[in-house]
Amino acid sequence: SEKTTEQAATTKPFSFKLLKTEGMARRGEITTPHGKVRTPAFMPVGTQATVKAMYPQQVRDLGADVVLGNTYHLMLRPTAERIAKLGGLHKFMGWDHTILTDSGGFQVMSLSGLRKMTEEGVTFSSHHDGSKHFMSPERSVEIQGLLGSDIQMQLDECIALPAERSEVERAMQLSLRWAERSRNQFESMGGPQKGQGLYGIVQGGDVPDLRIESAQRLGELPMEGYSVGGLAVGEPQAVMLKMLEITTPAMPNDKPRYLMGVGTPEDILESVARGIDQFDCVMPTRAGRHGLAYTRFGKVNLKNARHSEDPRPLDEESQCEAASKYSRAYLHHLVRVNEGLGAMLLTWNNLAYYQYLMQGIRDAIDEGRFEEFRQQTKEDWARGDL
Ligand SMILES: CNc1nc2c(CCNCc3ccccc3)c3nc(N)[nH]c(=O)c3cc2[nH]1
Numbered sequence: 080s081e082k083t084t085e086q087a088a089t090t091k092p093f094s095f096k097l098l099k100t101e102g103m104a105r106r107g108e109i110t111t112p113h114g115k116v117r118t119p120a121f122m123p124v125g126t127q128a129t130v131k132a133m134y135p136q137q138v139r140d141l142g143a144d145v146v147l148g149n150t151y152h153l154m155l156r157p158t159a160e161r162i163a164k165l166g167g168l169h170k171f172m173g174w175d176h177t178i179l180t181d182s183g184g185f186q187v188m189s190l191s192g193l194r195k196m197t198e199e200g201v202t203f204s205s206h207h208d209g210s211k212h213f214m215s216p217e218r219s220v221e222i223q224g225l226l227g228s229d230i231q232m233q234l235d236e237c238i239a240l241p242a243e244r245s246e247v248e249r250a251m252q253l254s255l256r257w258a259e260r261s262r263n264q265f266e267s268m269g270g271p272q273k274g275q276g277l278y279g280i281v282q283g284g285d286v287p288d289l290r291i292e293s294a295q296r297l298g299e300l301p302m303e304g305y306s307v308g309g310l311a312v313g314e315p316q317a318v319m320l321k322m323l324e325i326t327t328p329a330m331p332n333d334k335p336r337y338l339m340g341v342g343t344p345e346d347i348l349e350s351v352a353r354g355i356d357q358f359d360c361v362m363p364t365r366a367g368r369h370g371l372a373y374t375r376f377g378k379v380n381l382k383n384a385r386h387s388e389d390p391r392p393l394d395e396e397s398q399c400e401a402a403s404k405y406s407r408a409y410l411h412h413l414v415r416v417n418e419g420l421g422a423m424l425l426t427w428n429n430l431a432y433y434q435y436l437m438q439g440i441r442d443a444i445d446e447g448r449f450e451e452f453r454q455q456t457k458e459d460w461a462r463g464d465l
Pocket residue numbers: 124125126147148149180181182183184185232235236237280307308309310311312339340341359
């Protein structure tokens with residue numbers, strides 16, 4: 080019978096090597112069935128099997144080792160079964176490197192219509208056509224397996240902050256029970272034997288003792304990695320950073336740590352300094368589509384009329400042509416008349432800048448100068464756009 084989800088060539092086990100540390104900052108390397116992931120890593124978001132406005136090869140050429148797919152979106156359209164029948168997500172989207180998928184819980188709570196959350200799972204209606212769907216910890220792992228995801232997430236319940244302690248505790252305990260069910264499903268599908276990884280997700284809101292309890296109990300489950308969830312949900316940056324200082328020390332030291340949904344360049348720099356290895360955020364791609372450029376010297380809003388006759392490129396020293404070859408005046412024009420090339424060039428520039436920042440962070444940790452790099456980078460951003 081025809082091959083469904085392509086079995087990756089190697090059956091080398093999933094592994095994480097901790098190469099160097101400086102304070103809480105860590106330099107590492109993850110090995111998955113589709114290659115290596117250099118950490119700290121920024122993982123571009125590819126919600127509907129594409130990093131919006133980018134070709135896969137372009138994303139790769141910028142230095143990305145992993146892109147994100149999304150269970151919620153892909154289970155609705157085109158469905159996981161169809162992608163499996165076509166050989167899996169890697170083949171479907173033409174990305175032959177690591178893919179990480181989120182479990183869909185976060186998107187159900189933030190995107191779908193009418194929904195009902197029980198111990199068993201979550202029932203929801205599609206934000207496309209209102210059709211009814213059900214997602215359990217087992218079904219989410221099954222979908223991620225059908226997609227052929229190299230790094231899979233447990234189904235969890237992420238709640239918005241601020242929230243009552245009782246509500247935070249309920250969601251954290253549920254997520255812990257779902258972690259165990261996700262692990263059982265993952266092992267019954269032979270995930271470890273395929274070299275794939277399943278990450279548990281630490282919850283606990285902004286409540287220190289609940290964060291520690293979640294991290295410690297999750298660490299007792301044999302997961303290949305651990306995510307910090309429940310943050311970047313509206314809390315001030317200071318609260319997010321404080322929760323990291325409490326949570327990462329309570330997480331296993333020899334496994335990757337993924338801070339979900341983060342973040343701006345500054346969030347990333349400060350979170351690396353607090354022990355995080357993996358990041359994802361829609362910021363660089365979404366901001367690019369809205370005319371916002373990230374550069375070495377801070378942000379540039381190309382919608383602003385002050386750029387209308389500025390002949391300078393965004394950054395003439397950049398390796399990325401979107402930053403070095405086009406004038407700000409031209410980018411301003413494209414954004415103002417809403418030409419597709421505007422979104423393409425700014426998305427390209429922003430992803431290039433994020434990967435440039437990650438490479439700078441990795442080199443700085445390798446060379447034992449991360450603290451100096453962190454200070455210098457923040458000064459450069461503060462210089463503003465010269
Ligand atoms: C923006 N702030 C934020 N994002 C969070 C996410 C989603 C991370 N992004 C995944 C994604 C994958 C593909 C396409 C688009 C997005 C979370 N996911 C889970 N499962 N649990 C969380 O606690 C959780 C908390 C978050 N906070």
